[in-house]
Amino acid sequence: MTLRTLQTRLGFAAIAIAALLALVAIPNFVSSPSNVRNIVLSPTFWPYALTGMTALAGLLLLVTGFREEGETPLEEEHPEAEGAWIRIGGLAAIMVAVMLLLPWLGMPLTCMAAFAATAFLFRTRHPVVAVICAVLVPLVLYVFFAKVAGVAVPQGELIRLP
Amino acid sequence: MSLWDSLMAGLSLVASFEAFAALFVGIVIGVIGGAIPGLSATMAVALTLPFTFAMQPITGILLLLGVYKGGIFGGSIPAILIKTPGTPASSATILDGHPMAEKGEAGRALGMALWASCTADLVSNLALILFAGWLASFALSFGPPEFFALILFSLTIIAGVSGESLLRGALSALLGLLLATVGLDLVYGTNRFTFGDPNLMGGLNFIAVLIGLFAIPEVIMMARNPTAHLGRTRALGGTKVTLADYMRSFKSIIRGSMIGVFLGSIPGIGAAPSAFLSYSEARRKSPNRANFGKGEIEGVAASEAGNNGVAGATLIPLLALGVPGDVITAIIIGAFMVHGLQPGPMMFVLNVDIIYGLFIGLIVSSVFLFIVGSVAIRGFRFVAEIPKRILMPAVLVLCVYGVFAVNNNIFDVGVMFAMGWVGYVMLRTRIPPAPFLIAFILGPLLEDSFRQSMLMSGSDPAILLRGPITWFFWGLTLLAIIAIARSVGRKLPV
Numbered sequence: 338m339t340l341r342t343l344q345t346r347l348g349f350a351a352i353a354i355a356a357l358l359a360l361v362a363i364p365n366f367v368s369s370p371s372n373v374r375n376i377v378l379s380p381t382f383w384p385y386a387l388t389g390m391t392a393l394a395g396l397l398l399l400v401t402g403f404r405e406e407g408e409t410p411l412e413e414e415h416p417e418a419e420g421a422w423i424r425i426g427g428l429a430a431i432m433v434a435v436m437l438l439l440p441w442l443g444m445p446l447t448c449m450a451a452f453a454a455t456a457f458l459f460r461t462r463h464p465v466v467a468v469i470c471a472v473l474v475p476l477v478l479y480v481f482f483a484k485v486a487g488v489a490v491p492q493g494e495l496i497r498l499p
Numbered sequence: 500m501s502l503w504d505s506l507m508a509g510l511s512l513v514a515s516f517e518a519f520a521a522l523f524v525g526i527v528i529g530v531i532g533g534a535i536p537g538l539s540a541t542m543a544v545a546l547t548l549p550f551t552f553a554m555q556p557i558t559g560i561l562l563l564l565g566v567y568k569g570g571i572f573g574g575s576i577p578a579i580l581i582k583t584p585g586t587p588a589s590s591a592t593i594l595d596g597h598p599m600a601e602k603g604e605a606g607r608a609l610g611m612a613l614w615a616s617c618t619a620d621l622v623s624n625l626a627l628i629l630f631a632g633w634l635a636s637f638a639l640s641f642g643p644p645e646f647f648a649l650i651l652f653s654l655t656i657i658a659g660v661s662g663e664s665l666l667r668g669a670l671s672a673l674l675g676l677l678l679a680t681v682g683l684d685l686v687y688g689t690n691r692f693t694f695g696d697p698n699l700m701g702g703l704n705f706i707a708v709l710i711g712l713f714a715i716p717e718v719i720m721m722a723r724n725p726t727a728h729l730g731r732t733r734a735l736g737g738t739k740v741t742l743a744d745y746m747r748s749f750k751s752i753i754r755g756s757m758i759g760v761f762l763g764s765i766p767g768i769g770a771a772p773s774a775f776l777s778y779s780e781a782r783r784k785s786p787n788r789a790n791f792g793k794g795e796i797e798g799v800a801a802s803e804a805g806n807n808g809v810a811g812a813t814l815i816p817l818l819a820l821g822v823p824g825d826v827i828t829a830i831i832i833g834a835f836m837v838h839g840l841q842p843g844p845m846m847f848v849l850n851v852d853i854i855y856g857l858f859i860g861l862i863v864s865s866v867f868l869f870i871v872g873s874v875a876i877r878g879f880r881f882v883a884e885i886p887k888r889i890l891m892p893a894v895l896v897l898c899v900y901g902v903f904a905v906n907n908n909i910f911d912v913g914v915m916f917a918m919g920w921v922g923y924v925m926l927r928t929r930i931p932p933a934p935f936l937i938a939f940i941l942g943p944l945l946e947d948s949f950r951q952s953m954l955m956s957g958s959d960p961a962i963l964l965r966g967p968i969t970w971f972f973w974g975l976t977l978l979a980i981i982a983i984a985r986s987v988g989r990k991l992p993v
Contacts, residue, residue: 380684455892486553
């Protein structure tokens, strides 16, 4: 991707966000009492003002994007490795699974599964260490947060830790 | 309360094993976090934050300050040994540190980095103690219009943390300001973007947003390329830094510390520009200027003094005005908030014991940094060898526990994951996350002070220019905008 493409895409995205906010989100999801006398005190004033500035930033990004002459691709700090999208999709699935499993499995078990799944997703060269850490790290964190910090860590319906 | 009474109150609060142990452990965590490329001091502070919830406020904040200070020094270790700065602030250290490592003088370079860091840290802490109280007493007379002008000026911080593109930084800040509007309206109590969900009525949890924005994208980047971190570490070599080396670089260290204090006390400048300015000043004034860039020990000393001189000074605007000096102090604000403390001038009245306790802790931190740093230099090889493909899953699990612990709410974990993906998209599209976080923190304060001013004046905008203090901050804002416009004019793209 070149700088020109990046700036232009960001400009369009910013304008789209601003349009979505101004036309859909603010009118429908920001409530304002009918007796507000002055616009600057209205709960919608600040979101509208920020939306306007976002649109302006988008426009400026578009202008600078179009004015950009260089076609040199932007340097990537870490290039994409083979199978990147599969792993990124896998990580997204792990996050969704964590959200769904937390109430049922509880935090320690869910985190153990998430740790192991993530380590293997990253193709760890130390599978045994990964499994040991997958059990120990969530347990140590459970002990700290539940026993030291007094946090009501969700226990789930399968196993209840002391 | 007299200075002596305040000092004694602070001492009574901080003179405990837990407080000093927290500070020491914090420095250890910070040095390790800073020394692992890709983890960074910012992420180390963000990940340590949840552990402070159960602690006494002073203990928790000292732990975080320890991580901050340790992290800034820790960043220099990989900068010298593997030419990868652990923190952006250590970028200048590479210039002479890595050539020294290539000549087999890594131990000497690291030793000088430590000595310069500790000296600059001490100078910076003394500046904090001297100036924060004075600034806070001045800020006690602020009303909503003065705070509005101050916060508006503070938002020009964004120019300093925008990185390569000011426009992308501005877009990031605007998104942060927009996200900060979620929740109940401050004046009328009506819903804004809550979508009927009670979880959103209090707004998005600050800790979930910041951990999502700074820690989760690194985990996602690991999925994108699990082997990107693999590199080669250099040996320390036999030579060590000597007192003669230190004395020869002393002028540059003190000059760098002063530059760090000055730039650190201005919100948003940060440690990286300070390190580069200190380095260039040292090169300009040094008799060995021809050797700079080829492995000159004075270059290492100057850049490390520049970046560590910032560490204490960034706390000046944080403690005195409630405005974060950089992104790490923006995270540290979270620790104050979690413990029901609001940094700012009133803290010097209501919680003077905590303020002086922090001052005492900070002075001790320079000594601890020296001890921990000396050990860390020898132990870096072990830190560097922690497999990142095991470290990152641990970071993910730590984030889940930490964010849940804030409010005992699974919803916050979802917010963190969502913000993680936002952060990843920002990383890929080169939108800096720091302006987003700073705007997310300052947004409600800005809106609140603006609307309070309007309520006070019957919606007359003239109140925003009501006296010398507001004029002063408007003037500074104007100057900052002119400076930004000039720098933008000099280096496109914006």
